Amino acid sequence: MKSLDLDHQSSTCQMNLGSIYRDLGETDEALKATIKAIELDEGNIEALQNLKSIASDIKINTFNRDYAKKAYEVLLNCNDFSHHKLCQLFVQEHLNDIEKATNADSIISDNNQAFDRLASDWRFRKSLTILIPPHQKIEEFLTRLRKDFLIQTKSDCPIPSS
Structure with a gap:
């Protein structure tokens, strides 16, 4: 969180935060941070991998609707992702x-x-x-x-x- 305070536009910081939230089982927070990382840098491969790893755990709700929609769009365009998980x-x-x-x-x-x-x-x-x-x-x-x-x-x- 301190890293984000210092540089809130860092795709790497957002991606790291998303990975931490994923490991903690906080899917909504992981989704939010991961999508922010991808929006800041579409080429962030680690963020995309994180998104792929949480895809089947995403439950759309009022808190994450916009992030879930963006995740769905990003994953639909992935050629190296099992679309069954979508x-x-x-x-x-x-x-x-x-x-x-x-x-x-x-x-x-x-x-x-x-x-x-x-x-x-x-x-x-x-x-x-x-x-x-x-x-x-x-x-x-x-x-x-x-x-x-x-x-x-x-x-x-x-x-x-x-």
Whole structure:
């Protein structure tokens, strides 16, 4: 903490603090410090390794929502990370909108705002290309989405552009 008082813009100090919090089991604090380290220096390999090590322990809450979102984005763009470890973040981030979108009569419609949020979220779209989320409600959503898409295609109904 004294090191941060002396240089609060030090990626190394933030990274070290994140590692200490990780070792103490303080995931929220580790996440915050680690993301700050990465924001200060995107090339900080040790901070990225720390983020990868805490990824599956992140529980999104009001305290860490912004840091968890940034972590999710950083990890989605890692090519040397087991994306299976992102499934928990994917579920936490998107399940609410998935459930709301599934409640609509037709998922693919101009007035399904939850589906529109999902479809316009690059993190959601990219996640679907690299993850197989192990969650029943998500699989039910994807099954209904495929069915709705096929029904609209078969009946020559235009797919909404939004």
